[in-house]
Amino acid sequence: MAKISINLATGSFQKEEIIVGIDLGTTNSLVAFINPDKNPQVINDAGKGILVPSVVYFNSQNEAIVGNEAKEFLTTDPANTIFSVKRLLGRSYKDVAEHKDIFSYKVIDDGTDALVKIQAGDRFYTPIELSAEILKELKARAEHALKTPVNRAVITVPAYFNDSQRQATRDAGKLAGLDVMRIVNEPTAASLAYGIGLDPTEQKTIAVYDLGGGTFDVSILQIQNGIFEVLATNGNTYLGGDDFDRAILNYWIENNKLDFAAVAADNILMQTLRLKAEAAKKALSTQNLYNEQVGEIWCTLYKQTFEQLITAKVDETITACKNALKDADLTSADIDEVILVGGSTRTPFVKQAVENFFSKKPQDNINPDEVVALGAAIQADVLAGNRSDILLLDVTPLSLGIETMGGLMDVIISRNSKVPTKAGRQYTTSIDGQVNMKISVYQGERDLVKENRKLAEFDLKGIPAMPAGLPKVDINFLLNADGILTVQAIELRSGVKQEIEITPSYGLSDDTVEKMLLDSIEFAQSDVEQRMLIEARSEGEQLLYTAERFIEKHAEHLTEEEITETKVHIEALKTALATQGKDTILKKADELNEFTRPFAERVMDAAISTAMKGKKIE
Ligand code: AMP
Numbered sequence: 001m002a003k004i005s006i007n008l009a010t011g012s013f014q015k016e017e018i019i020v021g022i023d024l025g026t027t028n029s030l031v032a033f034i035n036p037d038k039n040p041q042v043i044n045d046a047g048k049g050i051l052v053p054s055v056v057y058f059n060s061q062n063e064a065i066v067g068n069e070a071k072e073f074l075t076t077d078p079a080n081t082i083f084s085v086k087r088l089l090g091r092s093y094k095d096v097a098e099h100k101d102i103f104s105y106k107v108i109d110d111g112t113d114a115l116v117k118i119q120a121g122d123r124f125y126t127p128i129e130l131s132a133e134i135l136k137e138l139k140a141r142a143e144h145a146l147k148t149p150v151n152r153a154v155i156t157v158p159a160y161f162n163d164s165q166r167q168a169t170r171d172a173g174k175l176a177g178l179d180v181m182r183i184v185n186e187p188t189a190a191s192l193a194y195g196i197g198l199d200p201t202e203q204k205t206i207a208v209y210d211l212g213g214g215t216f217d218v219s220i221l222q223i224q225n226g227i228f229e230v231l232a233t234n235g236n237t238y239l240g241g242d243d244f245d246r247a248i249l250n251y252w253i254e255n256n257k258l259d260f261a262a263v264a265a266d267n268i269l270m271q272t273l274r275l276k277a278e279a280a281k282k283a284l285s286t287q288n289l290y291n292e293q294v295g296e297i298w299c300t301l302y303k304q305t306f307e308q309l310i311t312a313k314v315d316e317t318i319t320a321c322k323n324a325l326k327d328a329d330l331t332s333a334d335i336d337e338v339i340l341v342g343g344s345t346r347t348p349f350v351k352q353a354v355e356n357f358f359s360k361k362p363q364d365n366i367n368p369d370e371v372v373a374l375g376a377a378i379q380a381d382v383l384a385g386n387r388s389d390i391l392l393l394d395v396t397p398l399s400l401g402i403e404t405m406g407g408l409m410d411v412i413i414s415r416n417s418k419v420p421t422k423a424g425r426q427y428t429t430s431i432d433g434q435v436n437m438k439i440s441v442y443q444g445e446r447d448l449v450k451e452n453r454k455l456a457e458f459d460l461k462g463i464p465a466m467p468a469g470l471p472k473v474d475i476n477f478l479l480n481a482d483g484i485l486t487v488q489a490i491e492l493r494s495g496v497k498q499e500i501e502i503t504p505s506y507g508l509s510d511d512t513v514e515k516m517l518l519d520s521i522e523f524a525q526s527d528v529e530q531r532m533l534i535e536a537r538s539e540g541e542q543l544l545y546t547a548e549r550f551i552e553k554h555a556e557h558l559t560e561e562e563i564t565e566t567k568v569h570i571e572a573l574k575t576a577l578a579t580q581g582k583d584t585i586l587k588k589a590d591e592l593n594e595f596t597r598p599f600a601e602r603v604m605d606a607a608i609s610t611a612m613k614g615k616k617i618e
Contacts, residue, residue: 019152019181019384020142021189021376024131024169026086027213029054030370031138031153032377033146034386040193040374045141051369052141056133057081058120066137075271078104080120084214085134087237088116088127089172090165099238108586110593114539115168117586124586126532128171135176151521153178154380156372159185159219160233163425167411171531174524181383182416186210187219188228189375190341194363198378198387200226204336207324209354209362211317212342214240218321220328220335227418231328234320239313241281241344247309248277248301256297273297281306285346307349314353321357338362343369383416396421397513400477400485400504403440403449405430406534412477415445415517419483424476430542433465437473439489443504445520447527453516455502460489462496468545479504536582540573540589547592550600557603569595 021032021040028051035041044050049068057070058080065073073081082105088096093109093116100107106119117124135155142150155178157169166183173180187208191197196204208219217235221228252273253260264270276299280290284303292299325331338358344350345368354362366374381387396419401411404427412423429437437460444452463471472492479485488499520527551558551566558566569592576588 017152017384018142018146018148018150019154019380020138020150021373021378021380022135022138022153022155023186023189023373023376024086024134024155024157024172025054025212025372026084026215027054028052028369029134029138030373031142032370032373033142034377034381040377040381042370042373043142043145045145048141052134052137053083054086054134055081055083056085056130058123060121062121062123064133066133074104075267079106081105082118082120082125082130085118085127085130088118089131090127090162090168091116102238108590110539110543110590115164115535119590122587123583124590128168128175128528129532131169131172132175135172135178139176139178151177151179152181152380154182154184154376154383155180156184156186156189156376158215158217158233159187159221159230160217160235163412163423167414170411170414171528175528177525179521179524181380183414184376184379185219185228185230186341186372187221187230187339189372189379190339191221191223191228191337191375192378193366193371193375194337194339196337196339197223197226197228205231205330205334206337206339207321207335207358208339208341209317209321209345210235210341211344211350212240213344214238214242216240216317216320216342218317218324220324220330231330232324234324234327236316236320239316240342241278241347243313244281244306244310244344244347245274245277247313248280248306249273251301251305251309252277252297252299255300258297269294273299281347285348310347310349314350317350318353318357321354332358332360335360339371340364340368341371396479396483396504398443398453398504398516399445400441400443400455400479402475402487403442405538407449408531408534409442409444409447409449409452412475413479417479419479420481422476422478424474427473427475428469429463429466429471429473430468432468434468434471435463435465436461437463437489439475439487439498441485441487441500441502444516446516446523447531451519451523451527453508453512455485455504456487456500458487458489458498458500460491460496460498462494463491464494464496466493533582536585536589537577540577540585543589543592544570544573544577547596550596550603554603557606558599562599566592566596 018033023030030042030050030052032040032042042050052067053071055070057065057073070081092114096116108117108119115126117126139150153173155169155173157166169183170180190208191206196206202223204223206221210217215237216239217233219233220231222231253263272294276292276294280301283290284306288303290301335358338354338360340362396413396417397415399411399415400413401409404410412425413421439460440457441455442449442452443455446452474490474492476488477485483505485502485504490497547570551563573588573592576584
């Protein structure tokens with residue numbers, strides 16, 4: 001095995017090897033690298049195009065097809081064509097239920113806080129696996145174009161992504177066979193692409209306005225001493241260029257005196273008109289009139305009309321900018337630079353609105369589709385140690401986390417995080433009446449704690465007895481500038497608290513760190529697969545526990561048949577748990593869920609009405 005030396009101060013690898021920058025987007029993804037001339041460059045493998053649509057199609061053999069080819073199945077086989085998976089990454093069904101109508105594929109509703117899964121064919125996929133398919137495609141394209149193995153990457157995420165969404169992105173990278181050197185905020189990457197923040201003496205406040213196909217966000221960043229701090233973010237994750245297309249489509253339907261329902265019922269016509277609407281929008285970025293015909297339908301649009309059609313949406317983005325500034329306690333006069341990101345900022349009306357609001361010409365000379373990936377490549381280059389001009393901050397060389405169900409490592413502070421840093425996460429109990437919680441702290445990159453280094457263990461005692469899932473235990477990690485880690489656990493309902501101090505670097509040699517990192521790379525894929533199996537098992541077991549208790553407790557409200565049938569499903573899940581892999585376990589769990597849902601709802605309604613009886617309504 002090639003020896004790779006690791007700079008412990010930066011956690012970076014010193015070997016001459018390309019680290020790519022990846023923009024893993026909701027609609028499109030792309031990959032960039034630093035070319036031999038030391039300039040960031042996007043990869044266009046064999047002329048396939050720079051943008052890879054973030055769409056995954058599963059054919060009847062369960063093979064994944066990614067990108068433009070997959071996009072073609074959106075209309076012909078929507079149930080097995082997964083788009084917008086970024087919206088599901090690190091989220092539970094509860095998080096996304098409100099917007100479930102936009103998904104044409106099956107998002108499993110298990111009514112819990114568990115992470116969502118998607119069904120395609122007879123398989124179940126997590127958003128992590130689906131994102132990994134997109135990343136694998138980008139990795140393959142980069143390898144093909146650069147004619148060298150690509151094993152390391154910097155991946156960008158929106159500034160508003162929470163810890164769980166960031167962890168999911170890291171896991172997706174791992175599963176794709178990539179060592180994720182760092183997760184970088186998209187606005188930070190965009191600033192780097194414009195060279196902002198590269199000089200550590202520079203102090204600037206910048207606004208990054210990002211309007212893509214389906215999402216909008218604005219971030220206010222403060223750059224000081226080479227540190228990018230997100231002061232505020234605002235936006236709407238369901239607003240973008242797609243809304244402009246829809247507005248044009250509706251306008252044409254109205255203008256041609258067509259019946260909307262009739263057009264909507266004709267899938268092919270609808271799709272054709274939608275594509276024409278997008279073409280019109282793009283054309284109007286450089287001309288004043290678009291005029292085409294689809295059969296008998298006139299697709300005519302003047303730039304001025306288009307601008308009227310989108311005014312309300314654009315105004316909404318400006319309101320978000322106002323709110324972001326307010327949250328950051330700033331006014332537009334405090335903003336030194338404004339950066340445009342996302343394909344929809346090509347619309348001149350959008351550009352002008354941003355300029356009017358900030359009273360400043362926004363930076364727009366870098367292609368707005370590419371700017372984030374280019375910045376990610378620059379960040380990758382910094383991590384590779386190729387840029388001595390950039391201040392490298394002290395970072396923690398190994399991840400710190402705690403043990404969760406099934407012996408899994410739940411990372412709280414990830415490797416390469418700048419120190420000092422703090423992070424936390426909320427946990428709960430898995431058994432009714434649980435009064436103690438064991439907290440085991442680990443260090444390392446492997447998914448199973450047994451492969452990592454145990455740092456400490458303590459008990460949070462005296463949690464008041466409550467049903468499983470009700471206690472809220474916050475676990476907070478604080479790593480100070482001297483490398484001392486304080487772990488605090490607090491049950492929020494009762495205030496029960498416990499705290500310890502650890503020195504993670506104690507007894508840790510450079511060789512050990514190096515070995516731990518190399519092992520994590522070697523076992524990355526199998527680790528994530530094991531993690532997913534363990535997670536499926538835990539979920540299945542939790543469901544068994546709930547289902548068994550449910551039929552015991554509410555037997556009087558259920559029919560004989562319902563009880564017998566539920567027991568059959570319970571047995572099937574038990575067998576799957578004992579003998580089968582992830583997909584079968586999840587399938588059986590889903591079947592049990594689907595079967596019990598109608599009468600579980602009925603029993604709940606009955607319980608509520610019993611509780612209401614005899615109560616005076618005032
Ligand atoms: P992104 O999500 O950043 O890839 O942005 C994609 C969005 O940008 C889509 O809604 C595209 O229709 C839109 N877009 C791409 N090119 C243009 C253009 N020339 N003018 C206006 N919108 C564009």
